[in-house]
Amino acid sequence: MTRVDKLILLAVLGLALGSFAVAGLRRGAEVSPAQAQVVVEVDGRVVDKFPLADLKPGERRQVRGPLGYSVIIGGDNKVRMESSPCPDKVCVARGWISLPGEAIVCMPNHIVVHIVGPASEKSYDAVTQ
């Protein structure tokens, strides 16, 4: 291993820690979780959108993806993927999300569940299609 190799190792470590810091800051900067909305997307299309507070603890909603039905379940102002027909269950392992900006992504079933704040809706300058 050469000196440049070691520098690269350090740089990657720095990059990783830096991105942790950025992720933490972004989360802290987001707004009032009380008015958060849950957005459910399949293949990039919004199929469901409701206030997080409306999803009572234990309440389930089914989302239909190409592999079948994934089930999300509500908690105390939070939501998680309870079950999914995907092979890897990465989405289930993601656990609870509750803050605007957080997302559960199920790649195999093409489902994204994410949370937006009331303000972040208007924070786009423009949308191109």
Add this chain to the structure above:
Amino acid sequence: MEGQTRRLLYLSLLVAGGTALHVFEGFLPALSALPGAKLGLANLASLLALALFGPVEMWWVVILRVFFGSLLGGTLLTTTFFLSLAGAVGSTLVMLTAARLGRGALSLVGVSVLGAVAHNLSQLLMAAFLVRHPGIFFYLPYLLLFALPTGYFIGVTASFVLRAFPPGVKQAQWKKHPARGVVPRAWNM
């Protein structure tokens, strides 16, 4: 003529070995809940192709390996395949650039770590494109951190494997293409 046959033989072995590692890694249980976090065993074949032969041969080994590996693993043309392909192409581009720019100063370990990082980045980009949502970048910090030990491990392993190659193979290659491939320094790491 003999050199051509030998070159073909070694390249075929690298494609076969890479394919086997690709399939084998698909059988391993997920290391963690991190999507795309894996050892990158198949990158061993790519690194050896780069060190022994050069950029063109590396592309052949990488592309053929992803194709055959996905075919045997039953993931051809599925989401998994496109994620593999994105990771392989992205990491190969970065590894080749690093090997060229860092010739003489960089060993296979550095190349491998950069390749691991590039692999995870391009896979995340592809994933974000496939689900059309940037929420997947939540995993970026974890994947960057994960690329460090795996890239290091694969790079060190490749250096050791390289040392076991008969000296004739390496020297013949280096006489023929002194400007290609990575760093003679990788031999005596």
